[in-house]
Amino acid sequence: MKKLTITEAAKIKGVSASTLRRWEAEGKLIPERTANGHRRYDLAHLLGLKREGALTVAYARVSSHNQKDDLDRQKQVLELFCASQGWQFQIIEDIGSGVNYSKGGLQHLIRAIADNQVERLVLTHKDRLLRFGSELIFNLCEQFGTEVVIINQTENTSCDEELAKDLLEIITVVSARLNGSRDPKNKRIVEELKAIAGKL
Known part of the structure; x- marks a missing residue:
């Protein structure tokens, strides 16, 4: 995986490069160093770093x-x-x-x-x-x-009624999007599904 420069890392975190250096001094984020001493940051580690006050x-x-x-x-x-x-x-x-x-x-x-x-x-x-x-x-x-x-x-067995409401909401959305929703056959199918959901 590509390692990020301090500029790239700061942009992803939405902070300044000086903040990353401070985090390093505090031991919160320790970057790798290249042979020339440049900081390189691992993206996965960077994303997992919580902001102060998390x-x-x-x-x-x-x-x-x-x-x-x-x-x-x-x-x-x-x-x-x-x-x-x-x-x-x-x-x-x-x-x-x-x-x-x-x-x-x-x-x-x-x-x-x-x-x-x-x-x-x-x-x-x-x-x-x-x-x-x-x-x-x-x-x-x-x-x-x-x-x-x-x-x-x-x-959570106390939520059967809530589940039935959620199912009815799904049925309503699907029925509204059916092509030819005025077709008596489609209306009958929707009513049957609502009846089943109402018994849950």
Whole structure:
């Protein structure tokens, strides 16, 4: 893998070359040296280096406003867990579907991870992050050296109703995009799928 010069490394980190030299003096980032004494930086190591003040971020989510009590319970569990570990932390919360990738809190979390501001991500359950595709965020965490902590590794059986709502949302989006969605046959298929999802 190509090694980066100090100018290239500073540009990737969004800091000055003097900041990289200071990090080296503090032992936070030790570059390799060429035969001529020039600094060379490893990209993977550079991406994993956290910014000063990087925090533990606890993420809580529910699907709708009428689940506010559940959101409060999630936040309480996250606060107690993080405090018991002695971590400095902040909580990011969202109200929105588990299949919606555009939620404000989720977007803020993704930017913070990519900006090396998140030391670790804490969740009560895996599906609190996203119903489908949470592995993408976990992969992003791995690339940027963010630890992922899931407090309860078992399936969250209390979220069957929420899963049904997410499935209905997917069905609605798909049905809206069907060519000839006014076709009685397509309408019947969509209604049958909604009925099945409603029984979950």
